[in-house]
Amino acid sequence: MEKYNKTYSVNKNIKPSQILSLIWKNFLSNSKIIDLGCGQGNDSLFLVKNGFLVTAIDSSSVAINQMKVKKDELKLNNLELICDDITNFNIEKDKYQVIICRNVLNFLDKNKALEILNDFKDNIQKDSYIIIEVFTKNDPSFISNNKFVSYFDEQELLNLFSDYEIIYYLENIILDPGHFGFSSPHKHGVARIIAQK
Template sequence: MEPFWERAYLDDEVETFGKPSQEVIDVSIQLNENSKILDLGCGDGRHAIYLARLGHLVDAIDISTAGIDKINRVKKKLNLKNLNASVGDATKFEFNCTYDLIISHGLFHFIERNNWSNIIERMKEGTQKGGYNIIVVFTDEVEIPEDLKPYVKGIFHEGEIKKIYFDWSIEMYRSYQFEDEHDNNIRHCHAVNKIVAKNV
């Protein structure tokens, strides 16, 4: 069975996961011009495209070919030469430079726990002093929706992500539940932890 987002990625008019999240907008205001940004698990680019349009230098990585193809179509349309979008597995991503901001928005619960733990440590090491990490994950406070169970492999415990960033400045942390409905009338209820942390 193919996940619902793969079909949505084929339509350039569909915002699969909505507009850029407020925490990404808020952090973008704090960044210097031409900041170096990594969007790890970028989907179809709601954050990567927004940040590139602000003039930042954005690397966008996702395992979905359809998602990356969609970003590159939009990139061409908007002439975003500062956006580099490529198909890649986050578990194998090599941090060959340091970034001012690294985003992982809704990725890690799809990765085995031992793998995402390693990636987060590499994210921290790959962030400049004064730089930010933004991470959003599903937690085990509610049952995983049936259609997502085949894909969710590394669910977080409530508050776990905050403990991982104990040695950084926690700029924002939220724990909440929400319901959403996607274009194919699939409804989900999620428990979420969201963190913005600064490398001080």
């Protein structure tokens, strides 16, 4: 993930994602939360500052080291950092009350991504939340340059969680105003879900 190492070397922006802002107030105060493919940790840091116990994992050493600096500076004892590939990580049964995996599964081949989603479903505690964001085949890159390893079909995420309570689902083509590494406005085909076991 050399690309992300470069991006994270200079981007210091910290704020929670839109999807997290919809639900985090519903989390029980002692929730253990895992953020897989946390990037620079906007969501993780936001949750830690709000008192939750968070494990954040990413394969980018630059991203994890930046978070470590913040963790040490702010003495964030409720933040655990792991620099690793999420495919090496199994969710411990009933340990987490919230699983977050945003914009990461597209970097894996589809079978692996589905295996990971099933691991989430099998091992999260009852009543807990799973928050997922993926890019769909409506993403312009699907036709133009196949930027991601895999893409999700329309409704696929929704079908995968048909046995869960769907708290929120959005599937659309959104306008991204631009971000570090791609500063001009561009479109994305996305699916976003908050599902409760």
